[in-house]
Amino acid sequence: MPEAETPPRLRLELDLPRYAEIERRVAYDLTNLLLMQNLELQHYFGLRAEDYQVFMLIGLSTVQKFVRSTGTDPGLQDRTPLPSEHASAISRRRISETLGIPLETVRRIVANLLARGMIVERRRGCLSTPGGTLTAMSAKAIPERIARRFVAQSNTLLRLEVIKPSDRCQP
Numbered sequence: 001m002p003e004a005e006t007p008p009r010l011r012l013e014l015d016l017p018r019y020a021e022i023e024r025r026v027a028y029d030l031t032n033l034l035l036m037q038n039l040e041l042q043h044y045f046g047l048r049a050e051d052y053q054v055f056m057l058i059g060l061s062t063v064q065k066f067v068r069s070t071g072t073d074p075g076l077q078d079r080t081p082l083p084s085e086h087a088s089a090i091s092r093r094r095i096s097e098t099l100g101i102p103l104e105t106v107r108r109i110v111a112n113l114l115a116r117g118m119i120v121e122r123r124r125g126c127l128s129t130p131g132g133t134l135t136a137m138s139a140k141a142i143p144e145r146i147a148r149r150f151v152a153q154s155n156t157l158l159r160l161e162v163i164k165p166s167d168r169c170q171p
Helices: 016-021 023-045 049-068 092-099 103-115 133-139 142-159
Strands: 012-014 120-123 126-128 163-165
Touching (some): 016 023, 023 049, 049 092, 049 126, 142 163
Antiparallel strands (some): 012 163, 120 126
């Protein structure tokens, strides 16, 4: 039996001339979307802005290597907590450098997050989330709401003809 051919994936691209015509509107819509998403997440986690940034960086660092690896286990793509052997970590110093926050401020925030059980120190200087963050968020449909808002914004950009299907499809 012949192997089924994979259909090309639709790709979108930015229509730069159209974007330039309505750049203020697009910039407002996208910035507003990002701000509202961040405020919702900040409220969900009960964190102030700077603490939230530190927590999000730790959370993303926890899954970054796993998500970017080519041999990612398809059984770990859902909301099931990522086993600790697949988790990555980040140091306080790296957080400070990435966010441009003084190291002492990062240390204070990390101490608070550790005390609240929101992060763990797997070994000296290696911070990550304990597992289950996505599961808890999913129970309140937060990731789904975020995805729906991004889809809605993409549809708005399509309607405004700022993004369009690319002539180049990828297999």
